Amino acid sequence: MQVAKTVKDINNWVRHTKESGRSIGLVPTMGFLHEGHLSLVEAAKAENDLVVMSIFVNPAQFGPNEDFERYPRDFERDSQLAEKAGVDMIFAPSAEEMYPRESPITMGAGTLANVLCGKSRPGHFDGVLKVVTKLFHLVQPDSAYFGQKDAQQLAIVESLVQDFNFPLRICRVDTVREQDGLAKSSRNVYLSETERAEAPKLYQALQQGAAAAREGKDPVPEMARLIQSETSGTIDYIELLSYPDLNEAPDGQAILALAVQFQKARLIDNIIFTLKEN
Amino acid sequence: MQVAKTVKDINNWVRHTKESGRSIGLVPTMGFLHEGHLSLVEAAKAENDLVVMSIFVNPAQFGPNEDFERYPRDFERDSQLAEKAGVDMIFAPSAEEMYPRESPITMGAGTLANVLCGKSRPGHFDGVLKVVTKLFHLVQPDSAYFGQKDAQQLAIVESLVQDFNFPLRICRVDTVREQDGLAKSSRNVYLSETERAEAPKLYQALQQGAAAAREGKDPVPEMARLIQSETSGTIDYIELLSYPDLNEAPDGQAILALAVQFQKARLIDNIIFTLKEN
Incomplete structure (x- = not known):
């Protein structure tokens, strides 16, 4: 090399x-x-x-x-x-x-x-x-x-x-994940032990949110509740957009993405998926 | 081809x-x-x-x-x-x-x-x-x-x-010029016969201005006088700048450039030259 x-x-x-x-x-x-x-x-x-x-x-x-x-x-x-x-x-x-x-x-x-x-x-x-x-x-x-x-x-x-x-x-x-679902990131080293234990909730919230979005529901409120109740992080955003144009009101290919600020690390994650045609 | x-x-x-x-x-x-x-x-x-x-x-x-x-x-x-x-x-x-x-x-x-x-x-x-x-x-x-x-x-x-x-x-x-000094341009076809006869004054003004600038004088007023008195065009700008950074207060490599608006054609021309070190 x-x-x-x-x-x-x-x-x-x-x-x-x-x-x-x-x-x-x-x-x-x-x-x-x-x-x-x-x-x-x-x-x-x-x-x-x-x-x-x-x-x-x-x-x-x-x-x-x-x-x-x-x-x-x-x-x-x-x-x-x-x-x-x-x-x-x-x-x-x-x-x-x-x-x-x-x-x-x-x-x-x-x-x-x-x-x-x-x-x-x-x-x-x-x-x-x-x-x-x-x-x-x-x-x-x-x-x-x-x-x-x-x-x-x-x-x-x-x-x-x-x-x-x-x-x-x-x-x-594709995003590479830890066994518990946390997306690999150079910034994960900044998580405290407690935060590290909470962090997989982000991907769980994304999975639940994507399922809800596929059923035509707004995924954001339920995701926000989950993250707020089960982690010590502060939500920066949770957004459902079209992909790759990143416009609102998605149809077809969509991205559900979030950013959560922990004490020393801001974590991001997302799922790209296809919304059912309504 | x-x-x-x-x-x-x-x-x-x-x-x-x-x-x-x-x-x-x-x-x-x-x-x-x-x-x-x-x-x-x-x-x-x-x-x-x-x-x-x-x-x-x-x-x-x-x-x-x-x-x-x-x-x-x-x-x-x-x-x-x-x-x-x-x-x-x-x-x-x-x-x-x-x-x-x-x-x-x-x-x-x-x-x-x-x-x-x-x-x-x-x-x-x-x-x-x-x-x-x-x-x-x-x-x-x-x-x-x-x-x-x-x-x-x-x-x-x-x-x-x-x-x-x-x-x-x-x-x-290098700029290619007509025999009388006018810089070749696709927009020259829009010059009236009178304007075409006046247009070589632009390059003459640049040459005189560059000579003046080399002597440490501000070339702009005399150039403006020449163009205003000997052409029917309207001066858009006459500027002396450093080249290629296009900053004011040039030293070393400089550009003296002008733009003059005729009735249907806006002509530009310039000289790049070295200012004497003061």
Whole structure:
């Protein structure tokens, strides 16, 4: 496994790989890898000659009061896990390497950022668009792999690729869960023991809510009651939207998503499912 | 010479070309070709195996009161000129092909659009960023050729490519002029006979202004006097800025640029030069 830490190094590797005609799968991450990331690598390996994993905690997608500084980092552990999973190249640039100057040019997620996590994280998805665009240009993958857990990010990246004609394919990979249903997340390490025991209720609430929505009921009040009574978390949102357009009043493909703030960790989860036609 | 009118057709051609290892030079145009465009083709031919010319009057870069509808179009003449100049592929999509839906995702030129033409054409450069990004993704050129005449566009595209790591090179090509100095432009056909006789004064004013600026003088008042007294046009702007950052108070590389509105044509022109260090 190779490691590139500069734009120049990844450029050289990509040029060489392209010339040899081999396909590239990209797994973009912020590091602190867990099984969710490794399932992305597995999907990428199955479909490409070579797999690049980017590890970059992107300052552009953290708000001023968010956890950029204390976002967990462990490059040694990450590179061991990546190598074992079969990653061929880690691209791990510094912030200075990715943002040598503040660009006057901006990208905006528009209405796609007015729902779900976008409401409470202003600018977050604009920062995601910027870094994803840069990574796509630097790595020039044939396919890029995103987890369904970050469903709003996935929907926005799908729009980006489609509307701006990026020459690559976005692959959605199912959320990996603990045995008790909790979605794997780098932020789970911040849960207290009690919170960790409560956290599976989020996925249970989603499952019950999806069943209710399929029967034509509004799933939100019952889900809110369950989470409020059985966890110590504070609900940030519970929303039922169309997917991937993230409009209200869904028909057909829908997403039921939630965010719950625990003491030191804000957890998100979702289910994408098909609503019965009424 | 081949012609692609759909995204699918250009995708196929580009994939085939990339697989064969040949380099691609892109000349983006809005058609109604003149010698300025053909000089871009000439530069592209000298440096690439194959040359793609895009011909697309991009609705996203015209304001509601601008000349999108009556912008001159003549595809037959354009394709003859392009073929004679040695273009290998014309990409001429419809607006529906380029914009099948209104994307919620936006690009913004930020402060780079607050000067020169950006001031009087709100949204214009945002639309340029969008179409150029799409064309770069569709054609995947090794190099793309832009004329210095549209200097603000050139500066913004250079920032775009640099800040977002597009895997290509931007080549600046000198403005092509009529014998009397008037910069070639598709919009010159809208000049009346009298206006056409006056129009070379714009370049004369730029030359005099650049000389004055090199001597440390403010070039604008004298240029304004010249244009007001010797043409029937109305000055939109005359600005001296740093290049390519387009900041005020230039030192080193500078651009002196102007826009003058005639009855049916708004003409722009500029000189890029080095200011003496003070």
